[in-house]
Amino acid sequence: MKLAALLESLNVPMREEIRRHNGWEEEAGTLEQLLADERKISELNGSLYDLEIKTLTLVLRTFGYKPFDWPKLEKAGRKAFPGAALKVGLIRLSRRGIVFAIQRKWGEAEHRVAEDTFPLWRRQLLPFDQTAAVYAGSDAASDSDYRPGIPSQLLSVLAYTAKEEVALTQKGTMHKRHAGKLSALTPVKDEEFRDAGTLLRPDPDYGSAAAAYLCAMGQSLGLLEKADGRLAVRNSLMRGWLRQTEAEMHAVLYALWKEMNAPRCCWLQHAVSCIEQMPESVWISVCAVAEQMPGESEGLTAGRLTGDSPSRSGLLMDWLSPLIAWGWAESGATPDGKKLFRWLTNPAGSKTGGGTTAATSSSRDEAVAAPCLFIQPDFELIVPPDCPYGVRWELELIADRIRHEHMAVYRMTRETIMRALEQGRTADGTVGFLELHAKHGVPDNVRVAIQQWGEQQSQLRLAPYVVLKCRDEAAARMIGGDERIAPLLGETLGPAAWTVPAEKEAELRALLERSGYSPGGKKGAEGGTAVYLQLPAADDGDFPDSRSGEPADNPAKGHIYSKATVQYYGKEGKFPLVEDVYPGLQEVPSMWLKDCRAYHASTRKQMILKALEWKACLKLRKSGADTVFIPIRLDGIRDDWAVTGFEQLSEVRISPDQWEEMQLILPGIND
Template identity: 35%
Template sequence: MNYSEICARMPWELRSRIQAETVYAPWLGQGYGLEDIWADSVVLETIFNQMGPDERTVLEGIVRDIGSELFDAARLEKSARGLLSGAEMKAGLAGLLRKGFIFAFRKTWGELVYLLPEDSFGLWQQIMFPELAVVPPDGTALSGIEPIEAVKTDIRRGLFQALVFAAQQELKLTQNGILHKKQLQKWLELIPLNETLLQGTTIKYAYADAYPMKAAIMLDMLLRLQLIVPDGETLKLQSKALKTWLNRSVNEQHLVLYSIWKRLTLPAEAWLQHAVSLLERSDHGHWFSPLGLLTGLERQGLMPVPAESGLEERLGRLQQKWLDPLAAMGWLEKGTEALGGRVHYRWCVRLFQASRTPQESEEPGRFMVQPDFEIIVPPDVTDEVCWELCCIADPVAHDQVSVYKLSKASIRRALENGRTAEEMAEFLEAHALYGVPDHLLPAIEGWARPFGKLTFVNTLLLRCDDEETALTVAKLPGAAPYIQEAVGTKDYIIALDDLQPFAAVLEKAGYMPGMPLLLNGKNGSGRGRSYPKLADVNLQEDEADAEFQLSMDRGLIYSRNSAHYLQLESQLPEPADLYPDLKDIPPMWLKDYRTYHVSTRKEIVEKAIEMKTLLQVRMNGTDYRVAPRKVQDTRGTWWMTGVEQRKDRLPQALEVRWHAGEWDEMKLILPGINDKY
């Protein structure tokens, strides 16, 4: 779950509490919002360096060993690797919750679980492990890498073709809510995803017995982007969402699609999440090996120790769960060494690096209209132009450079979808790089001339029981605007769009008209298929400029992360909330150093063990912090065994075993209450 999704669910009280944290004051005063702060690596690093040692250690453990995965208190304790006492972990976690670096969610039975927002993981990785990098292959390997299969298309282009298909064909559903087999088969031919490379994914989705994986992925993207929505027995194309989507740059579209895929399929293991984040920072167009990714992680201590599996198994999991599916989507290119056959990958889409794309350039690309009625479309032609071109021409080939062809059938399709011969001619002349051959426009005009001479009109017939009823209906108040003409003495022609309002007039007059079952299978206004004309779709300024809104609760693929279904916890813990028994502790135990009787010392040590907290002990003029683990009675006296907690949090923590009278003074330490040296 990303910050944007969490912020959309965040109550105002929680936002206000987080904004009240003093560390945010300098940036909030400069006009930053919380979302801006959480997305700025420089600001986050500044705050990280100001954080207390408990917060830093807890956050480092989460990023290193848990990642962006729901976790509970037991998992958190394991990630601390013995560097913190239980109370220190609670205090550190509470500080992270108050800063909005970690969020709490409440399960149905009341248990709290916690989450590091997914889009902050990569930022924290860079802050905590600045030297992390992919180990590049040697020069010999680089010179002999050949692509296994040239990347000709990608999921973005496949999504575009799916939208064209939905506009031309109308996606009809069976009673079970799935596409009809014949229509699905035609649609599958347009989806460019390589299913062989998708086999390693573990996604689960609805209607798995009816839809192949690539169909489910494409439908899922369309539904989450709200480009199509269920409407009775069809999946209906949404014109406003379509125009907003096609207005986005190529990079923006790829990034949105990648974001959806990542949210649905991000691996649970922290080391794989580190590999994903490191991959996102890799240079575009440069070959890297999966081994180079894992070697980079291992050098920074980000691989599990002891090893949960062998190197070959880890490499296989990395490739099958993440790298191969990205290659299937057309984001990565897969290649092998000429000698040795080792697999390498490289980015073939600039997902994370700022760059001007053809769709962002000031001069959009143009197509070439050929004398044989073919139209050659380079990759820099905008999606909006391609959309209209798909209405008037048929696709011949989809590649980096695509080919379309004008025909009598394609011109008729355009006419049936509201285009005129004049509009088609203007469109071709406006976007043709070298103009339109002289004979093409007269041909289009000739094909279009017979259209409209005769027209089947989709209207309704209101049939009255007798002539008297027909005369009465015609005289009803409000009926005249809906009656187009009389047919004989008992029937009237009614426009299809007027069915519902005219029925309301009749019902108000006391009639109960029988309603027809229309062509779309519904009682109401029905239309034939319609290919949206984007020029006629009006977007408000805020709709055109706003971030594209995802609907993560729609779609076919089941999200692996259950945080979407849990309640966001709005209460933030105060330091005193961490210690329910605080009122029962004698105040003097928490104040200055004191010399206590041996029996009182034992009570304090046992209380520290019970609360999983610390003791501050002075012995021979030196101060020590100890997390006591047990008290052992021996021959009328007792010993304390514990772990010395150093300021530097070194993993080589020292175990200590001290006699009851071995130290001079002591006090109980409760992190967040009295833990300042």
């Protein structure tokens, strides 16, 4: 779960308390920005108490950013930490906004570190040796084919949806014809996800797993929606999306991919986070990364030995393999067969700020208008990798992509131009677009052909219309003479009929009904299924929340369920206090807490019982040396008793005559 959602689970007073507790009352920026700022986290780390550092380190090492409840944490730290220490550590970390304690609606509380702050705290407390993970040899060999990046693959799916009438079945699934076409457009095959056994499987009715993922991403971003029995492009949000830089698109799509397929086990979360901080174009030894990970074994499948580095490296490579299919990375091998991995484009390193400056918007507009195409006399268009996506979108709609390697190649034909004209473009507009973006101009034969095809298309056109037809001429005269109705009518079709502009239909229908008429016919009968998407204008807004990875405004429901959603949790009311860990504290003799003293055996037993009740610990003085003892069980009756617990991570059983002095230690009170 992301930091924004976790903060949303807290009320305003709790969020203000986090600011006060961290000394950020006068700091500029939102609480979310401060808690995710690496410089602030470094400062915060320097101000943490030892107990807070130890508790947070245990949480990161054992759970990563997975949710956990109190019994799981207590079990993980039972040898090294008394339960009270972990409770106090969690309370303090919660008040600082580092670990969040949220209440499930059915009453069960759980804790977690935010997914987007986990890598920052991991770097502070569990640093990763990048040098040891880099393969220093010069004999690495790539074994990956070239793939267009995932923004380009998504563009193909969106363009197909805009060009075609992608009708859905009554169950909301895609017809086989469209599913097959989408599958053919995406170069990623199902076999490339086969070894990644932990991946979430999307709806199979979209041709292929890759096409289903891309459709799900489009819907999560609000670029696609199910409307009127078909899958359609949301034009308003497309304009903003196309104005993103490719790096911003990579960051958003990678965040969605991880949301759909978050690493399930803790050590894999650490491994992925470590690889995300590696630079591009550097070969990484997958085995060397796995060997540095915490020793937690959860998630290892049957047939893979727990803690065995080769097994872990295999699981890590399974998770990384789809990143290669999406064009983010490539795999390789050493001469002795060890697996290597390197980023071609590191999407986790493509973070940008939450806003866009006027200078940034201006530079994007200039990039969209800059010449970037090579137009050949045979109607082929050669597109370099740095071509803006606003230009690529228009190419998808006026031409067919026939090849996409490092350079993409499109071809215009009479059919593609006629299709674009049917969708609202004009021949002059298409030629003007090509002239604007062609580095060496538009060949004469290409210009002439497009203009001829435009003339052929404009000579005759079938178009749907809304028609207002009166019963007779007398009724027509009454309608035509009404000064409120007449301005809404279009061309006269005879003595008793008019065309009605599509945008005026609803207003006319309402006005007729208020005037006592009952217009028949089907509302919205004008059809209008073609999609016409202009290139982004300079004053268009940016894509909503694109750099935070959050969904756009009111996005359509995707095909993939996300379990980490805030609606399953209740609002927290207040942070617990450290004193709440020790009910009845005021009844305990103060001398038990001040220093080590010698006590009668009966008093020693009372102190141990109180430590067991509160899950606290004891300081025992044996032969002049002090040791910390965590009691877990008291055995025996009357004067013949002994206590079992952990001392220096080892379980021991001691009787009261084996120490001279003792003190009750309450973490957060007298530690």
